[in-house]
Amino acid sequence: MEGKQKAIIEAKANVLKALGHPTRLWMAEQLEHGEKCVCELAEFIDADISTISKHLSVLKQAGVVADEKRGKQVYYKLKVPCILKYMSCVEAVIKAQAEEQAELL
Amino acid sequence: MEGKQKAIIEAKANVLKALGHPTRLWMAEQLEHGEKCVCELAEFIDADISTISKHLSVLKQAGVVADEKRGKQVYYKLKVPCILKYMSCVEAVIKAQAEEQAELL
DNA sequence: TTTTCATTTGGTTAAATTGCCAAATGACAA
DNA sequence: TTGTCATTTGGCAATTTAACCAAATGAAAA
16 A cells, blocks of 8 residues: 555544544534533543543544633534534444344344 | 443444554455455455454454355455445545644644 | 365454543633 | 632553464365
8 A cells, every 4th residue: 555545544544443432422423513611521421521531632633523712611513524424324334233133132 | 321322322433443443444445346355355455364354353343344255265345335435524534634734834 | 085275263462542540731710 | 819610631550452473264176
């Protein structure tokens, strides 16, 4: 594989990897309909705030979200909302998978 | 978060995580236009065959690909091809990200 | 049957990820 | 200025992942 192609694949994989954690995917989905501050997200996640902050920074570093400080709070929003549009296909994958598992019983 | 919702998020994250590795993403993309045997994929990847086989099994376990043994070879194919349509958006993410990086210079 | 070829599995090691706690930062309020 | 609140950063231990090598499997050829 050529250098540039390789870099592109790596960048894309990095985005998917960032979304490939339950907490991070959940947070991204929460941002689908607009920005939220860290505290709003944290309200529903059973983890230390510092853990949540680190997850958000992974999403930010991958280019999935952008942050903005306003007053005491930091607000996060999706940078490219289409990133969640295709979850319907990911859902199709897990549905097919679940059906197969079921057939085994 | 409720138990079922949690399980669904975890399953979805698992699919994204499976695709979140350069080698695995590349292999999935190779399967876009039809099945390939392990040896065909291996031809272009600079890694031990056993490593490649393990990557394929991660994709399989996540429900992204299916395998079938025919003769001496094992053929892999995408189970739900739409999974790569998603990539156009992932590309938008990395493009936006790259532009931002460029602006910093 | 014995050999060969394609692939998978098991085992090991190094590196990366996750999550918690404690401490630092930065903005606003007193 | 001092204190308080929201969030980030640094550091550490536990877990997971990735890669390699060697050995096992299973189908086909000799």
